[in-house]
Amino acid sequence: MARTILVVDDEASILKSLEGILSDEGFEVICAENGAEALEVVEEVIPDLVLLDIWMSGMDGIETLVKIKETYPNLQVVMMSGHGTIETAVRATKFGAYDFIEKPLSLEKLLLSVNNALDHYRLEEEISLLKEKEKKYHITGHSEAILQLREQFRIVAPTNAWVLISGENGTGKELVAHTIHRLSRRSHKPMVEVNCAAIPEELIESELFGHEKGAFTGATTMRKGKFDLAHEGTIFLDEIGDMSLKAQSKTLRILQEQKFERVGGTRTIKIDVRVIAATNKDLEAEIEKGAFRDDLYFRLNVIPIRVPPLRERADDFSELVNEFIGEFSLSTNIEPKELSEEALSVLQKYEWPGNVRELKNLVERLMIMIRDKVIQAKDIPSPYNRSAEVKGGFETAFAFDSFREARSEFEKIFIESKLREFNGNISQTADAIGIERSNLHKKIKAYGLDGFKPL
Numbered sequence: 001m002a003r004t005i006l007v008v009d010d011e012a013s014i015l016k017s018l019e020g021i022l023s024d025e026g027f028e029v030i031c032a033e034n035g036a037e038a039l040e041v042v043e044e045v046i047p048d049l050v051l052l053d054i055w056m057s058g059m060d061g062i063e064t065l066v067k068i069k070e071t072y073p074n075l076q077v078v079m080m081s082g083h084g085t086i087e088t089a090v091r092a093t094k095f096g097a098y099d100f101i102e103k104p105l106s107l108e109k110l111l112l113s114v115n116n117a118l119d120h121y122r123l124e125e126e127i128s129l130l131k132e133k134e135k136k137y138h139i140t141g142h143s144e145a146i147l148q149l150r151e152q153f154r155i156v157a158p159t160n161a162w163v164l165i166s167g168e169n170g171t172g173k174e175l176v177a178h179t180i181h182r183l184s185r186r187s188h189k190p191m192v193e194v195n196c197a198a199i200p201e202e203l204i205e206s207e208l209f210g211h212e213k214g215a216f217t218g219a220t221t222m223r224k225g226k227f228d229l230a231h232e233g234t235i236f237l238d239e240i241g242d243m244s245l246k247a248q249s250k251t252l253r254i255l256q257e258q259k260f261e262r263v264g265g266t267r268t269i270k271i272d273v274r275v276i277a278a279t280n281k282d283l284e285a286e287i288e289k290g291a292f293r294d295d296l297y298f299r300l301n302v303i304p305i306r307v308p309p310l311r312e313r314a315d316d317f318s319e320l321v322n323e324f325i326g327e328f329s330l331s332t333n334i335e336p337k338e339l340s341e342e343a344l345s346v347l348q349k350y351e352w353p354g355n356v357r358e359l360k361n362l363v364e365r366l367m368i369m370i371r372d373k374v375i376q377a378k379d380i381p382s383p384y385n386r387s388a389e390v391k392g393g394f395e396t397a398f399a400f401d402s403f404r405e406a407r408s409e410f411e412k413i414f415i416e417s418k419l420r421e422f423n424g425n426i427s428q429t430a431d432a433i434g435i436e437r438s439n440l441h442k443k444i445k446a447y448g449l450d451g452f453k454p455l
Contacts, residue, residue, distance in 0.1 A: 002028040003118055004045060008038040009053040030222055035059030041221045042068055049117050054081040062095060069096040074124040076117040139179060140323050141316030145308035156303050157183035164300045165278040167307030170357030173278040174238060176307055181234045186274055189233030194226050197242035204247040205263050215264025227254060227271050234274045241281035241292060252296045310352040310359060317348050324363040334367055342377040350384045353423060383420055412447040
């Protein structure tokens with residue numbers, strides 16, 4: 001795929017000349033007439049290199065260079081000037097310019113500087129990605145469920161096979177996707193994330209494929225799409241189950257053909273990407289409802305990986321809690337605490353509908369709110385602590401003088417607790433406590449629990 005060069009100069013003849021020369025060399029060229037326009041292009045496109053004139057009206061080249069480097073420190077900038085002095089060159093280098101070339105431009109020197117700068121940019125990218133790898137993209141735990149998940153990584157990651165990750169909210173599907181990419185042969189290239197649920201339907205083409213300048217109102221510059229940016233790397237389609245049918249159709253086409261045209265463009269761009277998708281929905285059920293395309297499902301579901309919910313990972317609680325305590329302590333300077341065995345036992349009995357994310361939030365809450373160094377079972381709040389709920393129910397019931405009122409209060413708390421345990425499922429709750437479903441419905445209504453929502 002062609003590298004993108006932004007040329008910035010207030011002389012139209014130079015822009016036209018450089019655009020022709022660099023296009024002939026196989027580069028994709030974008031032109032800007034001043035510093036303000038250049039900053040807009042950089043924000044939209046993130047080019048691979050900027051050729052920047054120093055002497056321009058308005059915002060000059062040095063000021064433009066400084067602003068570019070503030071936001072994109074690794075972006076290589078080659079300065080150009082027809083009034084070059086050693087002092088000017090030193091100043092440009094001090095502010096982060098890769099090179100300085102004088103006008104009139106020598107074709108040989110220009111191309112040498114451009115290619116050297118691009119090679120340097122590629123090395124900077126690789127170093128940045130290596131540093132990214134050092135982040136904690138790993139799955140914590142040694143439960144049987146996690147050991148099986150790691151074995152799947154070992155087998156799948158080195159291949160180019162597409163992966164469909166399923167799991168409840170908060171289980172760590174994004175972490176799994178990053179781990180697969182990190183262990184793959186594409187790890188030296190970027191992993192580009194697409195939140196399918198967050199892209200408006202009318203913008204899906206522009207977001208995924210990019211657009212050319214003037215493609216629609218407001219398209220003042222060319223913009224690369226997500227697939228463009230993920231070339232030779234991995235594209236992560238998160239929450240694919242929330243993508244509209246129209247967007248699914250367009251996505252399927254590019255996945256099948258591995259090529260596309262930018263919105264408003266005519267040039268076909270070929271790509272090489274590995275696809276990892278994730279969903280918290282049952283896509284087969286969505287297909288039955290007509291909400292998801294079966295052909296897209298079969299295209300994505302080459303290697304299915306299920307991320308286990310936290311309730312299936314009881315053996316990992318201690319390790320997860322200790323990791324969250326360490327991370328929070330390091331980031332906030334709060335002294336580390338520990339959970340007693342009884343406190344851990346209390347947490348293991350909870351259903352954790354929000355999974356690992358919910359556990360992490362609770363640990364942070366306890367780290368802030370509990371003053372003692374050791375967090376005890378009594379410190380675990382409701383609804384995570386069942387015994388605290390029951391105790392609270394008894395205390396409330398004992399406040400009544402009559403047996404009928406006390407029994408009624410306890411029954412209300414008991415039913416609410418069981419509803420929460422079975423995530424609001426009436427039939428399962430009725431079976432568990434041994435009463436008829438219709439009778440439970442009446443009690444729920446009588447106690448004002450018909451608006452109950454599981455946590």
